[in-house]
Amino acid sequence: MNNLKIYNTLSRKIENFKPIHEGRAGLYVCGPTVYSDVHLGNCRTFISFDLIYRYLLYLGYKVRYVRNITDAGHLEGDRDEGEDKFAKKAKLEQLEPMEIVQKYTLGFHEVMRAFNTLPPSIEPTASGHIGEQIEMIKEIIANGYAYETNGTVYFDVEKYNIEFAYGQLTNRKLEDLMEGTRELQGQDEKRGRLDFALWIAAKSETLMKWNSPWGWGFPGWHIECSAMSSKYLGETFDIHGGGMDLQATHHTNEIAQSQACNHKSPVNYWMHTNMLTVNNVRMSKNAGNGFLPGELFTGDHPLLEKGYSPMAVRFFMMQTHYRSTLDFSNEALQASEKGHARLIAAMKTLENLKPTTSTTSDIEALQKACYDAMNEDFNAPILVAQLFEGSRIINSVNDGKETITADDLALLKRTMHGFVFDVLGLGGLVGGPDSYRDNQGQDDKLSSTIDLLLDMRQKAKDRKDFATSDEIRNKLEALGFVIKDGKDGVSWGV
DSSP states (O other), rough: OEEEEEEEETEEEEOOOOOTTTTEEEEEEEBBBTSSSHHHHHHHHHHHHHHHHHHHTTOEEEEEEOOBOOOOOOBGGEEEEEEBBHHHHHHHHHHHHHHHEEEEEHHHHHHHHHHOOOOSSSSBBBBHHHHHHHHHHHHHHTTTEEEETEEEEEEOOHHHHHHSSSTTTTTOOOOHHHSSSOOOTTTTSSSSSTEEEEEEOOOTTOOSOOOOOSEEEEOOOHHHHHHHHHHHHSSSSSEEEEEEGGGIIHHHHHHHHHHHHHHSSSSSEEEOOOOOOTEEEEOOTTOOOOOHHHHHHHHTTTOSOOOHHHHHHHHHHSSSSSSSSSSOHHHHHHHHHHHHHHHHHHHHHHOOOOSSSOOOOOOHHHHHHHHHHHHOOHHHHHHHHHHHHHHHHHHHHHHHHHOOOOHHHHHHHHHHHIIIISOOOOOBBBBBBSTTTHHHHHHHHHHHHHHHHHHHHHHHHHHOOOOHHHHHHHHHHHHTTTHHHTTTTEEEOO
């Protein structure tokens, strides 16, 4: 356990991981705002932290993983003014705001299951923790770091900065942050340009609102994570994660709120995932290159040549370090699809390997290399390279080119199974559970279906119905299957 190193955004360097409580780890990740379908940028973050969660468990840590659901208080543009995202969507779809929340929360969970992510230990909602947020705001006011104006409570950034460093997470000084912000107008309720809302007064048309010491209103977006993380993980906990787009505002404000309330740093290790690009252009709705997970699975998008299985996409994401930009392209996805298929095929071959009297491969070195990769800030791409070396050994032993003893074969199985299924979370060819054996029934059905289609194709050829024969072959190849006609008959692969 003591060998794990993590890149800490706060210190801007890789540090040895020392949990607050030995053998335990507290992990908080900012979850989705459930007013629309979850986008791939969020998926990349959640899959990355699923990898981190899985590896901590694999190392033997008892992990409390908290990932929130934002179902209140998130205004358009991530600001303190503007229309509520849930209310706006509710009006468009002529539904209650909580119907919107339920619809997209269920959709989010379906996508996470498709990507084979483990559920968090606790998944709290913002609307379910209004009381905790109010109490935290009251404490911040009592400590002198917030003020109320016309029912809205603002955090006093400049006063906070006297004792603490407001821009510590992004390594920016307050004067630099002030540049570029708009000048306060005479009617503005804020005392300072960087002040942000902890509680926002409700308007007559506000749909989602709660009573508070300052009148009817709703919490600001940032306070929810400070309140829920401290409730379930303590005033200071081990790891806080999220996308890099949350650093400058959301996470910076979380630190400020928590320190103003508890007079201590809330998190020891801040971790952030990098952004997504498509053909080297940043993924966004404005660029027209922002496809949803469902579109990626079906291929129903102009930029996609075909659909890709959730496990192939997960494997694709594992081949780029979480702190590096991840670029989507059909070529890269198809390469990952083939790589995933090769890896899973090797895992199936591994089940049938027989031991010999000697070993010609260093399995202990392979196991150490896998641990070393993950211990160096969860370096999944290096791990994948090591697992392909393991696959080479498996195939070489199977072909009689290398030998392996019973003890080394058992170690090879533990290493490959542990890192492929438990750590990377990869399933079989059709995706799904941690181990392909849990998914074997689906794989067998798929194999039987392909064999049936190829038998129908052969019968069509025997009847000299070449149009039907070619149509079956072309449609199978369009789905990603490789059909080979040889002297011993037809074979297929992916």
